[in-house]
Amino acid sequence: MSTAEFPFIVPGTDAGAVEDTVLDAPPPTPQDKFEWNTIIGPLVTFVIFLAIWEWMHRTGMRMLFDKPGFLLPSPVTVVDQAFLRHKPRRKLLGGLYWTAFVSVIGLFLSIVVGMTLAVIMARAKWAERAVYPYLVALQATPVLAVVPVIAAVFGGGLGPRIFVCVMISIFPIASNTLFGLLSADKGQHDLFTLSEVSRFTRLRKLQFPSAMPAIFTGFRIAAGLAVVGAVVGEQFFRQGSKPGIGIVIEEYRQKIKFPEIYGGLIIIAGLGVTVFLIFGWLTKVVVGHWHESNR
């Protein structure tokens, strides 16, 4: 047997490593290339949307629904009256501020309480049995039905509005965190068991990191719901000071000022989209480099 006939790999040499990567190639890394259609696509949709809107204002409202055109003002009118004029802009942005404030505080509290509950539930089956059904019950109760009661008991201050936000947004955080904490691979758990680590170390170095994608999905859902919760709350807390965007819209509705109403809707939508984008970006930063799907 002569070794010359059989080229073989000496472990630990660079030759071995290079040979191996040729035979057993790693999956290709997707390239982040700038694509024009990532901009053109949405732009086309936006232009079509504006065109339909303008057409609806001029003809569609009367033709399709037999309603006057001023009920859906032209986008130009909306931008002009709601955003370019000082007074309505100030009022709408003030509303945006308070709605955003309530949503952010509500979301923050949901994250703290929801994740704490999830950690407790992940720790013991009995704790999960004791807590989870009530989270489901809370989730199953329509917020719209509860809010009037809260309004009647606590009034329309910031506290009750934040409370409504927490009510509506805590479930996706608690359930996604719990699911994530329990999703770590059995083999990985064995690995930690063999190292005889404490429960806290296992939680910190295995369960939490592997739960991150699920946790961030929960955050993203909850963030959208928190905005909904803040606006829904305002519908019933009209008398309160520190008016949110929902209250501002309601005022304009009573005054039949349609351009300002649509301006308010655009602002709420903008808040929702911003929150979605922020959490999408955060997800990418935190888990994008290792998790398969970073969407």
Added chain:
Amino acid sequence: MAEQTQDQNGAPTMVTAMDDSEPTPALVFNGVSMVYPDGTHALSETSFSVHPGEFVTVVGPSGCGKSTLLKIASGLNPPTTGFVSVERSKVGYVFQDATLLQWRNVQHNVELLAELQGMPKAERHHRAAESIKLVGLSGFEKKYPKQLSGGMKMRASLARTLVLDPEVFLFDEPFGAVDEITRERLNDEVIGLFGRERFAGLFITHSIGEAVFLSTRVLVMSARPGRIVAEFKVPFEYPRRPELRFDPEFANLSGQISYELRGAHA
């Protein structure tokens, strides 16, 4: 030529020329049996021992209780009867899957076990770099598991266990999921490591070729409930070269083991 002994508790005989091996075995199984809570009788009355400098492979078909053997050896599962004697802190376990943490790059994955044991950062960093080099993953330190091929993941997993410098190496069918070519290369690496480190190895596989190529001794396991039905000594010297696989003696020994395996599962 291979010599077959039926005595499971037979006196340890060093097959290769290793004068520095110690007389006390690194791992002893004494009358170990395992019945799972669901009534599955996985392992019946198994006794054998592995000495330092010995590489023992257990071959058997899927579901014969081979993995149970390792779970008991490592202390993950306590046996139903019998006892296992091993210094747990000196055991390294290479899992069936690479079980890398997806959120850590190769460097940090390899450091994991040392980190969990509280090894100082500088030392574990240094050791990890060494074992990464040893398994031929230099240049891939910053890659994440999703960027690695199956074989490279197993190399990283191997390096992670190496960092602790274990005296007893347990391999749970580690190369079952990689292709034949990669598997042979990984076998070469394990042989190289064994030649260098002289640990006590217990390797589980269902590939006869892999078993003969790697080990000093091959144990053949029966169908569930698993027990050891035959034992073969492998006479080849270390370091073993890849071309050994085409040696007539190698083929002969593989044939005998194959025969025993079929007998055990007829």
